[in-house]
Amino acid sequence: xxxxxxxxxxxxxxxxxxxxxxxxxxxxxxxxxxxxxxxxxxxxxxxxxxxxxxxxxxxxxxxxxxxxxxxxxxxxxxxxxxxxxxxxxxxxxxxxxxxxxxxxxxxxxxxxxxxxxxxxxxxxxxxxxxxxxxxxxxxxxxxxxxxxxxxxxx
Amino acid sequence: xxxxxxxxxxxxxxxxxxxxxxxxxxxxxxxxxxxxxxxxxxxxxxxxxxxxxxxxxxxxxxxxxxxxxxxxxxxxxxxxxxxxxxxxxxxxxxxxxxxxxxxxxxxxxxxxxxxxxxxxxxxxxxxxxxxxxxxxxxxxxxxxxxxxxxxxxxxxxx
Numbered sequence: 001x002x003x004x005x006x007x008x009x010x011x012x013x014x015x016x017x018x019x020x021x022x023x024x025x026x027x028x029x030x031x032x033x034x035x036x037x038x039x040x041x042x043x044x045x046x047x048x049x050x051x052x053x054x055x056x057x058x059x060x061x062x063x064x065x066x067x068x069x070x071x072x073x074x075x076x077x078x079x080x081x082x083x084x085x086x087x088x089x090x091x092x093x094x095x096x097x098x099x100x101x102x103x104x105x106x107x108x109x110x111x112x113x114x115x116x117x118x119x120x121x122x123x124x125x126x127x128x129x130x131x132x133x134x135x136x137x138x139x140x141x142x143x144x145x146x147x148x149x150x151x152x153x154x
Numbered sequence: 155x156x157x158x159x160x161x162x163x164x165x166x167x168x169x170x171x172x173x174x175x176x177x178x179x180x181x182x183x184x185x186x187x188x189x190x191x192x193x194x195x196x197x198x199x200x201x202x203x204x205x206x207x208x209x210x211x212x213x214x215x216x217x218x219x220x221x222x223x224x225x226x227x228x229x230x231x232x233x234x235x236x237x238x239x240x241x242x243x244x245x246x247x248x249x250x251x252x253x254x255x256x257x258x259x260x261x262x263x264x265x266x267x268x269x270x271x272x273x274x275x276x277x278x279x280x281x282x283x284x285x286x287x288x289x290x291x292x293x294x295x296x297x298x299x300x301x302x303x304x305x306x307x308x309x310x311x312x
Contacts, residue, residue: 012212019209021193021200024175037175044173044210051216054304055170058199059207065156065164070253084302096303099224099296103259106224106296107303133259139234139252142242150270 004052007035007043012052019056062137067117068110069136072103073128080105083128092120103133156204159185163195168305213304214268221275221297222268225282226261228292234263240286241265246278261294272297 004012010033020028026044027037047053062068075083080098087093087107096107111117121132162185172180178196179189199205214222229237234252241263242250249266265282269275276295283289 016209017207021197054211054213056210057167057170058205061206064204088303097301098299101296135253137251141238141250
């Protein structure tokens with residue numbers, strides 16, 4: 001299917017959290033896995049180039065820094081590409097998905113404060129010509145984007 | 155703790171940790187601080203819980219998890235907490251949030267399921283509905299089609 005090496009599978013599954021905070025993190029991972037640092041770097045570069053990983057980075061829960069909201073729009077199919085592209089031009093937007101529904105465009109906006117957030121939403125409405133529905137987080141029950149991947153057939 | 159430098163550090167990380175031998179040194183160079191300070195600041199951000207998780211962020215869709223479903227229910231306010239606590243017991247539920255109901259969208263409980271295909275995810279959703287007795291509540295499942303953007307948050311520094 002996607003054809004991953006055993007090393008790549010381990011890198012995908014076992015280092016989603018607690019990534020080494022040491023001067024040579026990839027060398028430390030290599031030691032844990034019994035390979036060389038160069039092997040780890042090459043495997044990760046390939047995973048990155050093939051877009052199997054988004055990045056090595058930090059997950060920050062919503063509203064820890066600034067304010068954010070989930071937002072949604074109902075956009076006719078033939079307008080969707082244009083509208084999505086316009087929304088993506090805002091640096092404050094970090095996720096933007098088409099979903100199967102009349103409300104078919106769902107995106108997340110992160111801003112400095114509520115005024116900034118409202119300004120961005122209004123700019124998006126003006127620029128795209130469609131209304132934005134706001135679904136800010138009221139209560140978080142669970143967020144854990146680390147996730148065991150079943151890669152037995154990969 | 156959230157001084158301007160930490161914001162810049164998180165902005166650098168939003169682009170991804172460089173894949174090279176001394177990645178924290180590279181980030182330090184961009185911010186005019188040394189490698190040790192980058193590492194210490196990241197440890198501190200992690201210890202205080204601001205960074206919830208630091209590591210490899212997988213693109214589920216390209217790795218064979220093609221079906222990404224946002225499941226929403228309309229639940230009476232008084233029952234939300236209890237139901238949500240049940241939902242998050244399932245390992246395939248990766249996010250669970252309460253959001254405001256609007257006149258044009260009266261759902262207030264959201265969870266995400268990532269699965270290999272739609273059939274698997276729909277089976278998992280059935281299991282949720284049966285186990286937590288949610289069949290009678292209004293609900294929808296919204297599978298993703300195109301991903302137009304997925305990246306780390308960029309925090310502005312003004």
